[in-house]
Amino acid sequence: MDRRQQKTRTAIFSAFSALLAEKSYNKITVQEIIDSANIGRTTFYSHFETKDDLLKALCEDLFGHIISSAIDCTHTHGLYSEQSAPESVFCHLLQHLQENDKNIIGLLSSESSEIFLRYFKDSLNGLVQSQFVNQNRKNNTDIPQDFLINHVSGSFVEMVLWWIKGHMKQTPAELDHYFRAVIEPIL
Amino acid sequence: MDRRQQKTRTAIFSAFSALLAEKSYNKITVQEIIDSANIGRTTFYSHFETKDDLLKALCEDLFGHIISSAIDCTHTHGLYSEQSAPESVFCHLLQHLQENDKNIIGLLSSESSEIFLRYFKDSLNGLVQSQFVNQNRKNNTDIPQDFLINHVSGSFVEMVLWWIKGHMKQTPAELDHYFRAVIEPIL
DNA sequence: TTTGCTACCGAACAATCTGTTCTCTTTTAT
DNA sequence: ATAAAAGAGAACAGATTGTTCGGTAGCAAA
Numbered sequence: 001m002d003r004r005q006q007k008t009r010t011a012i013f014s015a016f017s018a019l020l021a022e023k024s025y026n027k028i029t030v031q032e033i034i035d036s037a038n039i040g041r042t043t044f045y046s047h048f049e050t051k052d053d054l055l056k057a058l059c060e061d062l063f064g065h066i067i068s069s070a071i072d073c074t075h076t077h078g079l080y081s082e083q084s085a086p087e088s089v090f091c092h093l094l095q096h097l098q099e100n101d102k103n104i105i106g107l108l109s110s111e112s113s114e115i116f117l118r119y120f121k122d123s124l125n126g127l128v129q130s131q132f133v134n135q136n137r138k139n140n141t142d143i144p145q146d147f148l149i150n151h152v153s154g155s156f157v158e159m160v161l162w163w164i165k166g167h168m169k170q171t172p173a174e175l176d177h178y179f180r181a182v183i184e185p186i187l
Numbered sequence: 188m189d190r191r192q193q194k195t196r197t198a199i200f201s202a203f204s205a206l207l208a209e210k211s212y213n214k215i216t217v218q219e220i221i222d223s224a225n226i227g228r229t230t231f232y233s234h235f236e237t238k239d240d241l242l243k244a245l246c247e248d249l250f251g252h253i254i255s256s257a258i259d260c261t262h263t264h265g266l267y268s269e270q271s272a273p274e275s276v277f278c279h280l281l282q283h284l285q286e287n288d289k290n291i292i293g294l295l296s297s298e299s300s301e302i303f304l305r306y307f308k309d310s311l312n313g314l315v316q317s318q319f320v321n322q323n324r325k326n327n328t329d330i331p332q333d334f335l336i337n338h339v340s341g342s343f344v345e346m347v348l349w350w351i352k353g354h355m356k357q358t359p360a361e362l363d364h365y366f367r368a369v370i371e372p373i374l
Numbered sequence: 375t376t377t378g379c380t381a382c383c384g385a386a387c388a389a390t391c392t393g394t395t396c397t398c399t400t401t402t403a404t
Numbered sequence: 405a406t407a408a409a410a411g412a413g414a415a416c417a418g419a420t421t422g423t424t425c426g427g428t429a430g431c432a433a434a
Contacts, residue, residue, distance in 0.1 A: 040383040114301045143368050150349040151369050158341030181330050182338050185372040227412040
């Protein structure tokens with residue numbers, strides 16, 4: 001691909017991320033992104049049809065990496081099915097977040113964090129679901145699997161939000177411990 | 188208070204709700220709300236400073252009722268502390284939602300549902316926290332209470348989202364059963 | 375190196391939305 | 405009945421959006 005395209009795309013993503021860190025998504029204008037990225041107006045619209053389109057592309061870029069990295073992780077270790085595994089997908093995810101690749105923490109702690117968390121949860125849901133199949137569950141046979149999957153990914157995402165809003169004072173390992181404490185009893 | 192004010196305020200809320208049911212919050216313009224509510228431009232701006240302001244007022248109106256009704260409920264029954272209580276605050280909340288007062292279901296299943304869910308969770312957090320004090324917990328003394336509170340209200344809200352997205356096929360009592368199954372083991 | 379293709383720039387545009395100000399009319403409460 | 409309050413409606417400047425156009429510059433392949 002043309003280097004110019006990559007350069008422009010990166011500039012747009014960076015500018016957009018930086019703007020999201022300081023103000024709400026709704027209040028960011030395309031004009032601001034253009035100015036901040038230092039590109040021409042037409043250039044922006046040749047890359048993205050709309051601001052929503054840009055958001056979607058950014059999310060796919062962000063969570064694509066994280067989730068695919070987590071999927072690799074599930075190949076070696078299971079979800080939490082292999083009980084008391086020292087490493088888990090969730091711990092892996094938390095560490096990945098902590099590394100703050102592409103300033104994902106900045107986005108998740110921004111005013112518009114819900115948007116990203118929703119994307120995150122949707123991605124996570126697929127991951128959890130794929131791991132849930134053929135799993136030897138405990139005695140919760142009267143609880144729909146569908147519900148449990150949603151509960152696990154939902155709880156995880158809410159925990160991440162809580163973590164970030166509290167300025168990430170806990171280590172990934174500590175969080176993983178907390179999460180096990182509330183999730184393992186029901187799996 | 189002047190009847191005209193009430194009438195106008197209601198008209199705005201209704202129009203806004205109806206618009207939210209069909210399109211995303213971001214894409215709704217003040218002009219549309221004005222046209223839909225069939226009021227004058229100045230009238231809108233004499234009631235609300237901005238669209239965000241309107242949203243906030245709507246949420247306070249919505250969740251104010253629900254939460255205060257739930258607080259009454261906690262006076263007679265506890266949260267889940269009194270184990271195997273036939274009625275619980277959560278069940279009460281679910282029933283209240285199901286009644287679809289003020290079309291709250293329409294809003295929670297709209298494209299912008301996250302916004303409302305976030306408001307809902309924040310309200311709920313206070314409620315759960317007030318109930319958590321002086322509660323005899325089980326063996327989770329190494330898990331921060333802060334985390335547990337967030338886990339409970341977060342899980343509840345995620346469950347509601349799951350419920351609504353699945354077209355509310357379960358009864359409040361069933362959902363309450365599911366929720367107990369994933370929450371009671373850790374309290 | 376040359377050539378053709380592609381991306382980018384910048385100006386200008388019509389259309390829309392916003393928030394405010396003004397005057398005038400209608401309704402309410404007392 | 406009257407004064408106060410609320411609404412209607414027009415008009416406004418300013419900003420944002422998405423598009424079009426002609427011109428410039430960089431890239432890659434021959």
